[in-house]
Amino acid sequence: MIIEYIRYVIPADQEQAFLSAYRDAAAELRGSEHCLDYEISRCVEDPASFVVRIRWGSLEGHLQGFRKAASFPSFFAKVKPFYERIQEMRHYASTDIAGAGGGASG
Template structure:
């Protein structure tokens, strides 16, 4: 599994509009081949800052499958105009995990 991580800085005052657009956009990404799950989290310290976490089966499912798809054009149209600056997207693999609530 691959974790895609993007820190999203939204133009000031557009957070509610971004969240509404993301509600539509998440239907696009969740329908893609190789998609597993996603979470959008809002920063407590900065009103216009979010983190998007998307789990993919493979790196290629995101970089080649989703980004090369016609659906990605719809995703871009819904969301990309909200970002300032444009987010850096990184991919991570699990090294170790612990689910112990000790």
């Protein structure tokens, strides 16, 4: 499994269009066998900062599977207007350091 993080800075007058674009683009993510899950988070201290987190089954599944799939042009067309707002777009591997905190239920 690999985690893709995309950090954006989105001006206030574009935030609704940005969120709407990703809501629409989520259809392609949901339809991809390579995408495990995804989420968009917004920074509390700096509301113009957003992080898109996508978990892929593998780096190859993302780059060779999803990006070469017939659905990718549709996905990219939806988010492309915000491409220049990207601050970082990288893939990360999890480490062995993880766990639930004391406030986690279950």
